[in-house]
Amino acid sequence: MNLTALKETHGATEALPTPTQDDLPRRFGDFPTLIDALEYAALGARGVNFYSARGDLLVSARYADLRVRAEKIGRKLIAMGFAPGDRVALIAVTHVDFVAFFLGCQYATVLPVPLPLPTSFGGRDGYISQLHTQMESCRASAIIGPDAMDDFGKAASAGLGLKFCGSYEDFDALPVDLDGPFADSDGQPIRPMAGSLAYLQYSSGSTRFPHGIAITHKALMANCAGQGRDGVQLIDDDRCISWLPFYHDMGLVGTLLTPIANQVSVDFLATEDFARRPMQWLGLMSRNRGTITYSPSFGYDICARRVGNDQLKELDLSAWRVAGIGGDMIRPEVIRRFADIYGPAGFKPTTFVPSYGLAECTLR
Structure with missing residues (x-):
């Protein structure tokens, strides 16, 4: 079943999230490429799950489902x-x-470039200008995004001569012959090597305008292996919960690519939904027995300030074993306040793990 069918047939009341455990032996990112990591993870039952602002499960996709769709996307890119x-x-x-x-870009050996969503700063024109500058600097051949942002993509790509500009849905609907010129003798897409580039990651732009960093598959797998094996020391009961954006390395590498490379199920809450309802983050940690999550200090600070006594009584955070904290200044008073408030719900102060990442300093 493809993911479109999953979205159409699995309502919030009947869908089940992918399991925390399965019988697939754990491998700690010891793969040549992200494709190899995905194809191994696809042998098990784990995967990704996306939740609404109200905490309803919207989409559940096994890594096996993602592999099938990604290969189709890759073949279509080649054919185009x-x-x-x-x-x-x-x-x-x-x-x-x-x-x-x-993931589909990996099957075509083209480089995905994650770009940010709009913020409240700079307005529409500022956001379009940022997208245009980033696409121009990375020499983008296409821009693809959600249907609701199609106008932004078209405005930002003016004069860039792209091969494709449209929504994810538009791309899926293209009637393209899947036999492409960059395939091997069996008609399969040419796969990347360990030393090939996997993607371009724009820096956060905290000290200057964001600039693109080229990440190889070898570097990515080394990062994922180090995080899973040595950083959080994954165990069979681990499940990741995240609200972090995919255009930032903490969200992209820490809570998406590392779980794929180490075969971990992940539950995602959109960043904008976390901003509106931050307690849904901890609600997912409690309900799904989440063990690993990451956040800048302000995420823990918001939840410490927003929780009510009734909400606190409903939470069970006893399974939580890694509370990664980084991405901004780590403030001791935030850590103490959060631990004091959520201690009665089972949160342990030793759960906090200082975290550090920098797009420019990915392991090589």
Whole structure:
């Protein structure tokens, strides 16, 4: 069953999230490429799950489902004339479509470039200008995003001569022959090597305008292996919960690509939904027995300030074993306040793990 069918047939009342445990032996990112990691994870039952602001399960997709869709996307990119090394800008919405297209680019040996969603700063014109500058700097051949942002993509791509500009849905609907010129003798897409580039990651732009960093498959797998094996020391009961954006390395690598490379199920809440209802993050940690999550200090601070006594009584955070904290200044008073408030719900102060990441300093 493809992911479109999953979205149409699995309502919030009947869908079940992918399991925390399965029988697939754990491998800690010891793969040549992200494709190899995905195909191994696809042998098990784990996968990704996307939740609404109200905490309802919207989409549940096994890594096996993602592999099937990603290969189809890759073959279509090849058939459309995308050459190895071409850049495909992806608006990094927290949705299964972004994940499938990011992985699909790997099957075509083209480079996905996650780009941010609009913020309240700069307005429409500022956002369009940022997208245009980033697409121009990475020499993008396409931009793909959610249907609701199609106008932004078209405005930002003016004058860039892209091969494709449209929504994820538009791309899926294209009637394209899947036999492409960059396939091997069996008609299969040419796969990347360990030393090939996997994607371009724009820096956060905290000290200057965001600039693109080229990440190889070898570097990515080394990062994922280090995080899973040595950083959080994954165990069979681990399940990741995240509201972090996919255009930031903490969200993209820490809570999406590392779980794929280490075969972990993940539950996602959109960043904008967390901003509106931050307690849904901890609600998912409690309900799904989440063990690993990451956040800048302000995420823990917001939840410490927003929780009510009735909400606190409903939470069970006793399974939580890694509370990664980083991405901004780690403030001791935030850690103490959060631990004090959520201690009665089973949260342990030793759960906090200082975390550090930098797009420019990915392991090589």
